[in-house]
Amino acid sequence: MKRALLTLFVALSISSNLFADEGMWLPSLINKLNIKDMQADGLKLSAEDIYSINHSSLKDAVVALDHGSCTGELISNEGLLLTNHHCGFGEIQAHSSVEHDYLRDGFWALKKEDELPNPGKTVSFLVSIEDVTSKVEKNVTSEMTEDKRREEISKISRELITAATKDTHYNANVKSMFDGNKYLLFVYETFRDIRLVGAPPESIGKFGGDTDNWMWPRHTGDFSMFRVYCAPDGSPAEYSKDNVPLKPRHFLPISLKGIEKDDYAMVMGYPGSTDRFKTSWGVQNTMEVTNSIRIKIRTEKLRILKEYMNTSQKAKIQYASKYARSSNYWKNSIGQNKGLKKLHVVEDKQAIEKAFSNWVASSTERTEEYGDALKLIADSYKNNEAQVALNYYYEGIIGGPEAIRFAYQFSRLESSLEKGDAEKIKKTIEYIKSDIPTYFKDYDAATDAKLVSSLGYIVTQNIDRKYLPEDYNVKSQKELDKKVQKYFKKSIFTSQAKVEAFLANPSLKRLQKDPIYDLMNQVFSKYREISKERSASTKEKAKGRRLFVKGLLEMNPDKKYYPNANSTMRVTYGTVKGYDPADGVHYDYFTTLKGYIEKYDPNNPEFQTPKRLIDLYNAKDFGQYADENGILHTCFISDNDITGGNSGSPVINGNGELIGAAFDGNWEAMSGDIAFEHKLQRCICVDIRFVLWVVDKYAGATNLIDEMTLVK
Incomplete structure (x- = not known):
């Protein structure tokens, strides 16, 4: 009752x-x-x-x-x-x-x-907003696959952006509203x-x-x-x-x-x-996957950063901003999990879903259009090993330490060196050089090595081993520590002097043999592989959400909704x-x-x-x-x-x-x-x-x- x-x-x-x-x-x-x-x-x-x-x-x-x-x-x-x-x-x-x-x-x-x-x-000033839904969706049909639908929407969006900014210094974007049920063109002036x-x-x-x-x-x-x-x-x-x-x-x-x-x-x-249109399955995923992984990884990350920051005034200045950024949503995730449980948000979402299901079932036309919406969403959260792996990758390997992300910037240089394109090599080196002084001003290699090893080991203990890059497939923290220390000692990516010396005389062979660069390639190769595995369920969830939100708006015609x-x-x-x-x-x-x-x-x-x-x-x-x-x-x-x-x-x-x-x-x-x-x-x-x-x-x-x- x-x-x-x-x-x-x-x-x-x-x-x-x-x-x-x-x-x-x-x-x-x-x-x-x-x-x-x-x-x-x-x-x-x-x-x-x-x-x-x-x-x-x-x-x-x-x-x-x-x-x-x-x-x-x-x-x-x-x-x-x-x-x-x-x-x-x-x-x-x-x-x-x-x-x-x-x-x-x-x-x-x-x-x-x-x-x-x-x-x-x-600094960007908003110039105008225009509803372009009819233009974006003019060639979209319900029979299209999600890939084809996305491709068509992207194509028309690019055309609208080009037209809106032609002969101006403005920039623009087309934003999806209500989970793909409305599209608005925003024009900006950016200083x-x-x-x-x-x-x-x-x-x-x-x-x-x-x-x-x-x-x-x-x-x-x-x-x-x-x-x-x-x-x-x-x-x-x-x-x-x-x-x-x-x-x-x-x-x-x-x-x-x-x-x-x-x-x-x-x-x-x-x-x-x-x-706020998230379903009960999405709320549970937020608590059990997104927030829980963020809390676990960042607790250790913040400990390592604070340990270094306490060593000197210079260290505190170097990592103050990084610590603040990481800490902010670490604490937010803790509070959000508590709030979602205390306020019974999952139960409230389930009640909305039941009301929606009853509304859909009361009409043959609605059943035909919206009958699969909630099932598509629910099924997308089943067998979520790949999603768990992606979250651990992001927090613990790609988003946690810095050396792997920094090495990723050199991917374009590798491509240019392979092609022997002198002009592209020159431009890529200039681009990389512009970032080097700022990067190394606030970087401590010993601290980053601790992050690579400690956060990486947490990842190894929490995802299926089939998702691990070869170099992370270790049996103990000690084994990973030893491996990481060796990599940081040999790599060019751990000091400004080494990077600048390499860029003065870039070598494709030297780059490809660099242990941190090789580790980066392993990481991103696996990340793309896992993302591909996850992509099918992600598309089904997007379709289900689009139909669910469209149905909600139709179900409550007198309600004022905001995206x-x-x-x-x-x-x-x-x-x-x-x-x-x-x-x-x-x-x-x-x-x-x-x-x-x-x-x-x-x-x-x-x-x-x-x-x-x-x-x-x-x-x-x-x-x-x-x-x-x-x-x-x-x-x-x-x-x-x-x-x-x-x-x-x-x-x-x-x-x-x-x-x-x-x-x-x-x-x-x-x-x-x-x-x-x-x-x-x-x-x-x-x-x-x-x-x-x-x-x-x-x-x-x-x-x-x-x-x-x-x-x-």
Whole structure:
């Protein structure tokens, strides 16, 4: 009886409208789907104020960093950009040295000439969104194989991209929505001269470290600042001293009025990936395969990295960014598994699947079209040895250590040497050389050898031996250690001097005999072999999901659906509010500098506090950034729907003014990428007043404050 009631409840709930806080909405559809609800919640703007292709709008102030790894927002008419500290962490680390440790001490450019260039970093502005589904699918038929379908869609997509960018400096992509049931063309303008302007020390920007990551209450000043430069005519350009600060179409004014409980809050950004149409079999696979393998491998990886980082300041700087990247989703996976179990997500998904099956079975036409959908999905997860192997490969062999990935870059050189193509050899060597100084600056061969051996041995103990490369087919950790040490001693890939010497006089025979290069070829050969074995079930799963999602949309015609996040611009709206994570526990919606000081622990590197900050706190020198009671707020939470990629996203009030920058989700709702939890899911944001206080009072970078438009 309980099961029947649960199924009925889920079937009813999926046919009703969502809570205002759930949903990553496409900005081009806000006028059609959301604007009335948004205005009822407190928005004072029109849909055209948010997204317009004819006039400046909020979308023109929100950018994708590095093609969607993070989000940023323009906060001045001189191209000044705000994002998270952890989004700029790689650049801060790259500019750091023992002599100039910007991670430890922070960095502030008090004049534009002091701003630091960052080769390879990009900022992309969304130009337009167009629904191209009918064009993409014009030659697609239900009788096509999945391979033929994908081939046809790719062909038309390339044609649409070419047409959209012809005679422009724009770039574009076609993105699948609703698991292949809709296609949108996104056009971007991408700038490539992005300079570091300011960043607080880690003791502010990363205060709380791994302990506080994904947690609330939070007191972290997670922000950094860059500036977008362009050619004198306003077009994108590579770094040049002749470039000038960008004059954006729109930048965000900044509110000093602060926030109150239940205030309207809107987040615009580039969320990376969600999977809220995932079935029960997919959720189980996420917990038992994806997350469990990631946790197992990265626990050991982080131990090895930390061991080396503790040896010196230089070592800490070298591996700070690598450690942070690996740690972030290691902890996320732990929290997600706990959340998925605690919130009974598998059972909820099974109830949706039962309701769907009943709906399909009630019609002959539906049975013909959708009858195989769930079976295709379920069967794709059976006999998943190959999938397990692929996950272990990615985490433990290809994605864990670095030498194997670095050696892979030389595959093109091997091909050029085999063909004797002098021009290609020259170009390939130039390409490889451009990466060498940066790579070896942050590389320790002894540490990487430990990763190759230790992580590799974990892989050997957890996958069928038929999937192992020859050199990993060992009987003990000691045997693999000995083999790896020998390889690292003989290989050219373990030091900058050896690589440069080889490139000065490249030899095909020397390259092919190199032990790490040979190991790389074994690894990728096996990886491709396993991927091919897995490909058939992957295609069947894709077909099943496409039919399942199409059926769900048809089953609930009155429901407002939003597509999964896929690194395209989305808007989410809700309110500022606290939550109750457990019986007898209530979390307020904001934190203050008082709590920051209370967490200070001189014996814990994660909770260090700069003396200057303590002195300013004791003097109550908060300037115009304190609230009406003289209290400086540090962070706040809202019920906005975010995920990875939203880091750095602007949090905007009902007037279109910046009130904060999103930087994290909360521990109790780590299951949110798969199932949004209305009562628990929160977006953790740094209060913009804390950001400005650090820039102004702590750093003395009043030149930056003077650029901004402050609204009191």
